[in-house]
Structure formats: structure tokens, C-alpha cells
Amino acid sequence: MPTILITGANRGIGLALARSYRRDGWRVFAASRNPDASLAEGAEAVTLDLSSPESIKALTLTLAGIPIDIVWNNAGVYLDKNQALEQVDNRDWLRSFEINCIAPIRIAEALVENVSLSER
Incomplete structure (x- = not known):
């Protein structure tokens, strides 16, 4: 049986993909992030905070x-939603970059052995 890991799988696109x-x-x-989140029926929950x-x-x-x-890195944040450019706090920019850009690289790095075990 083929196997996929989907981040952000508790709502939106991630839930639809699952x-x-x-x-x-x-x-x-x-x-x-939430182990009690509503997930697709039959999916296996794993807790992950990016x-x-x-x-x-x-x-x-x-x-x-x-x-x-x-490995489908779907999760992300939009911390500056509905804010004018001059209102966005530098901490929000850095946190968004950390979660949306660095975390997917770290997840790929963390799961390289799992992917190398795949016969696909």
C-alpha cells in the first residue's frame, strides 16, 4: 500500500488531500499541531508543530x-493576513519564513530515510 505524509491535514487543502x-x-x-483535530476517516494522526x-x-x-x-508539505501560516505592509511586524515575517520556508526543508531532511525506504 502506498504511503503519504501530509502536513496541515486537519483542514482545507490538507484535509481534502488526505x-x-x-x-x-x-x-x-x-x-x-492538534492531536485531537478532525482528520480524514482512516488517516493516521501524527502530531507536528512546524x-x-x-x-x-x-x-x-x-x-x-x-x-x-x-511527503506533501502543505501546512503553513499567513500571519500578516489583512494587514497593510507597513503594519506587519518583523517577528511575524520571521515566524512566517521559519514555518513556510525552513520547516519544509527540515521535514524533508528528517524523513529522508523514510523516503529512501520507498519502492516507488
């Missing part, structure tokens, strides 16, 4: 030895 992959018979690891290196490391341990065919 549902679609489950319907197609995939094993879906649905990552979200702003936390410790959470990314814990994900590595949780998924150790499990082949993963696709």
Missing part, C-alpha cells in the same frame, strides 16, 4: 522505519 488519498487506498499519515524542531525530531522517531512514498 480524504482523496484515503479513497484511493493510500496509507495516510495526517500531521497537525515551529518546533523538537516536534520535527519526534516525528522522525514516530515514523522510524516506515517507508513513505510522498
Whole structure:
């Protein structure tokens, strides 16, 4: 059975992706910050906070030895939503960059062994 990990899988695009992959018979690891989040039926919940290196490391341990065919880095933030450019705080810019740009690289790095185990 093919396997996918989807970040931000508890709502929006991530939830729709998880549902679609489950319907197609995939094993879906649905990552979200909240372990009690509503997920696609049959998806396996994994807790992941993109702003936390410790959470990314814990994900590595949780998924150790499990082949993963696709890592879909969907999660992200929009901290400056509805703000004029001059109103955006530098901390929000940096946090957005950390979560939207650096975290996906760290997740790819953390799961490289899982992906290398894939036969796909």
C-alpha cells in the first residue's frame, strides 16, 4: 500500500488531500499541531508543530522505519493576513519564513530515510 505524509491535514487543502488519498487506498499519515483535530476517516494522526524542531525530531522517531512514498508539505501560516505592509511586524515575517520556508526543508531532511525506504 502506498504511503503519504501530509502536513496541515486537519483542514482545507490538507484535509481534502488526505480524504482523496484515503479513497484511493493510500496509507495516510495526517500531521497537525492538534492531536485531537478532525482528520480524514482512516488517516493516521501524527502530531507536528512546524515551529518546533523538537516536534520535527519526534516525528522522525514516530515514523522510524516506515517507508513513505510522498511527503506533501502543505501546512503553513499567513500571519500578516489583512494587514497593510507597513503594519506587519518583523517577528511575524520571521515566524512566517521559519514555518513556510525552513520547516519544509527540515521535514524533508528528517524523513529522508523514510523516503529512501520507498519502492516507488
